[in-house]
Amino acid sequence: MRETERLGRIPAYVFAELERKLAEKKAAGVDVISLGIGDPDTPTFPHIVEAMQRAVADPSTHQYPSNRGRKEFREAVAAFYAKRFGVELDPETQVMPAIGGKECIYHLNFAFLDEGDVALAADPGYPVYTGGPLLAGAEPVLMPLVPERGFVPDLSAIPEGKLDRARLMFLNYPNNPTGAVAPDGFFGEAIAFGREHDVLVVHDNAYSELTFDGYVAPSFLAEPGAMDAGVEVFSLSKAYNMTGWRCGAIVGNADAIAHYWKLKTNVDSGLFEAVQVAGAEALNAKQDPVKGMAQTYARRRDLVIGALREIGIDIEPPKGTIYVWAPVPEGHTSASFAEEVLEQAGVVVSPGSSYGPNGEGFFRISLTVPDERLTEAVERMRGSLA
Numbered sequence: 507m508r509e510t511e512r513l514g515r516i517p518a519y520v521f522a523e524l525e526r527k528l529a530e531k532k533a534a535g536v537d538v539i540s541l542g543i544g545d546p547d548t549p550t551f552p553h554i555v556e557a558m559q560r561a562v563a564d565p566s567t568h569q570y571p572s573n574r575g576r577k578e579f580r581e582a583v584a585a586f587y588a589k590r591f592g593v594e595l596d597p598e599t600q601v602m603p604a605i606g607g608k609e610c611i612y613h614l615n616f617a618f619l620d621e622g623d624v625a626l627a628a629d630p631g632y633p634v635y636t637g638g639p640l641l642a643g644a645e646p647v648l649m650p651l652v653p654e655r656g657f658v659p660d661l662s663a664i665p666e667g668k669l670d671r672a673r674l675m676f677l678n679y680p681n682n683p684t685g686a687v688a689p690d691g692f693f694g695e696a697i698a699f700g701r702e703h704d705v706l707v708v709h710d711n712a713y714s715e716l717t718f719d720g721y722v723a724p725s726f727l728a729e730p731g732a733m734d735a736g737v738e739v740f741s742l743s744k745a746y747n748m749t750g751w752r753c754g755a756i757v758g759n760a761d762a763i764a765h766y767w768k769l770k771t772n773v774d775s776g777l778f779e780a781v782q783v784a785g786a787e788a789l790n791a792k793q794d795p796v797k798g799m800a801q802t803y804a805r806r807r808d809l810v811i812g813a814l815r816e817i818g819i820d821i822e823p824p825k826g827t828i829y830v831w832a833p834v835p836e837g838h839t840s841a842s843f844a845e846e847v848l849e850q851a852g853v854v855v856s857p858g859s860s861y862g863p864n865g866e867g868f869f870r871i872s873l874t875v876p877d878e879r880l881t882e883a884v885e886r887m888r889g890s891l892a
């Protein structure tokens with residue numbers, strides 16, 4: 507069987523490879539603790555499950571969904587954005603459901619990139635920012651995120667020869683994998699850049715609800731001019747423990763959303779309406795359980811940061827996300843460190859290099875395992891690496 511050249515240009519998806527290694531070890535009888543993928547270990551909150559149970563029993567959810575989305579879902583997203591971020595959205599034209607952030611980001615590449623076009627992608631970054639453009643026949647151009655700049659790209663460093671072909675820019679704060687948050691003024695800079703160079707700014711907002719130490723993440727759309735320059739992809743996956751449900755939304759520029767809609771009507775049949783009903787419940791209900799999750803992740807973050815300190819890795823605690831991003835010890839590459847941790851401690855961490863060249867020299871720990879397992883994982887790492 508021959509895959510396309512486009513597919514050949516991208517590596518196996520990072521977590522597909524991690525899952526393979528994990529299965530190998532498990533088959534060999536090792537009690538592996540995976541701190542690889544960021545998939546919440548706690549169940550979806552009961553009120554959302556109950557809303558889903560009722561919605562599934564309602565025949566009005568059983569037919570093909572419209573890609574435009576159910577009115578109650580679009581209104582819930584708009585109400586949430588108004589209350590939480592102070593962003594006014596027209597639920598008719600500025601909100602549409604997505605089958606998770608991943609689907610949305612992938613498809614935006616097909617709606618906005620022709621062959622030879624450029625997508626500006628954070629490096630390290632969520633793999634779809636580079637895999638999506640490649641699969642669309644376009645070129646991802648990496649924007650380095652380095653600690654010295656607080657993991658924020660230097661937009662003035664994007665080469666001229668790439669800039670004139672750039673159509674999309676992917677940003678994400680709070681950031682996966684680095685845990686960085688957007689400094690004041692950065693969204694404004696990105697908006698000015700997008701408008702000047704006719705680049706659609708796509709802000710991937712997967713983690714705004716999971717922040718710590720009193721930090722409250724803004725929406726990109728709260729910045730003046732954002733509605734002209736871009737869209738935000740909001741995901742319910744992490745904050746509401748709904749990764750398996752595939753529920754998100756694209757919000758912002760109405761023209762961009764209309765193009766995304768046109769693409770999707772030709773590709774898929776929208777988000778299961780019962781999931782939209784449950785998603786609306788998640789957004790409309792009191793947000794206390796989400797705040798509880800943020801506290802859980804903060805506690806786990808501190809546990810990991812403390813243990814890393816004891817093995818000589820001293821880092822600033824991240825203000826958001828469900829990850830800890832840390833430099834590998836001297837003498838290691840990302841891959842050799844991940845390999846050693848797996849072999850010696852039976853713990854899976856993600857090698858930073860799998861998020862892009864600027865991830866080399868780092869590793870990522872996901873905080874999505876119960877406290878006892880996380881404690882055991884860091885104990886094992888401490889034992890084998892100290």
Ligand SMILES: Cc1ncc(COP(=O)(O)O)c(C=O)c1O
Nearest residue numbers: 606607608632682712741743754
């Ligand atoms: C930055 C970022 N964007 C998007 C996603 C995908 O989220 P979803 O489950 O909504 O597809 C993830 C998931 O890990 C992520 O880290």
